[in-house]
Amino acid sequence: ETGVTQTPRHLVMGMTNKKSLKCEQHLGHNAMYWYKQSAKKPLELMFVYNFKEQTENNSVPSRFSPECPNSSHLFLHLHTLQPEDSALYLCASSQLWTGRSEQYFGPGTRLTVT
Amino acid sequence: AQKVTQAQTEISVVEKEDVTLDCVYETRDTTYYLFWYKQPPSGELVFLIRRNSFDEQNEISGRYSWNFQKSTSSFNFTITASQVVDSAVYFCALTPGSNYQLIWGAGTKLIIKP
Secondary structure (H helix, E strand, C coil): CCCEEEECCEEEECCCCEEEEEEEECCCCCEEEEEEECCCCCCEEEEEEECCEEEEECCCCCCEEEEEEECCEEEEEEECCCHHHCEEEEEEEECCCCCCCCCEECCCEEEEEC | CCEEECCCCEEEEECCCCEEECCEEECCCCCEEEEEEEECCCCCCEEEEEEECCCCCCEEECCEEEEEEHHHCEEEEEECCCCHHHCEEEEEEEEECCCCCCEECCCEEEEEEC
16 A cells, blocks of 8 residues: 555445544654545644644544544544534645645545435 | 635636636745645545745746745646646645644636546
8 A cells, every 4th residue: 555545435424323534644654634625615624643642633523533543543533423524534644744744645535424 | 814815716728728726825924835736536635836935936847837926925836738637626725834734725626628
């Protein structure tokens, strides 16, 4: 595997389900990110991890719970979601977390909450 | 205020035409970084270029070129002899030196017709 991988690519879940999104980067980077991309809205940064420590949490509802066990893996645990949480969830990584490094993105998970 | 404006929501041109995507940014910082990303229909954002505020040299990479002008706070992107494969959403982004978060523009959807 190369670059940034995300699984699953598509997910349909009910509002009472619990599911997890997985991201893995094979670039040796130190920072990882979760973004939410909704139709007709700017890209929204959700969480930033630097050396597996969370450095940013942009007022994300607690029904989204990130986990970063090491610099290569990032999870987003989902529970009790709302229909408005349906979106494309993108994972990214970069060498530095300071925003000065370019970010490399995975293909995203298309989430539909029913 | 710190923001990125991509005023062109959607552009449609015929293949082989040249096209310029506009990006205007706002920041009071003297040090900052600018980026362009491409998001093809597959969903994965692809890094295209990074520029820091001290490097105003224009950049050319094949059919792609970027014009950075601090005087007008613009970082425009031109595709020469466009091809159908260039069809994508293009995002301009800014990292101010005083803030580590990437600030994204709303994106410009580029449609290249055969």
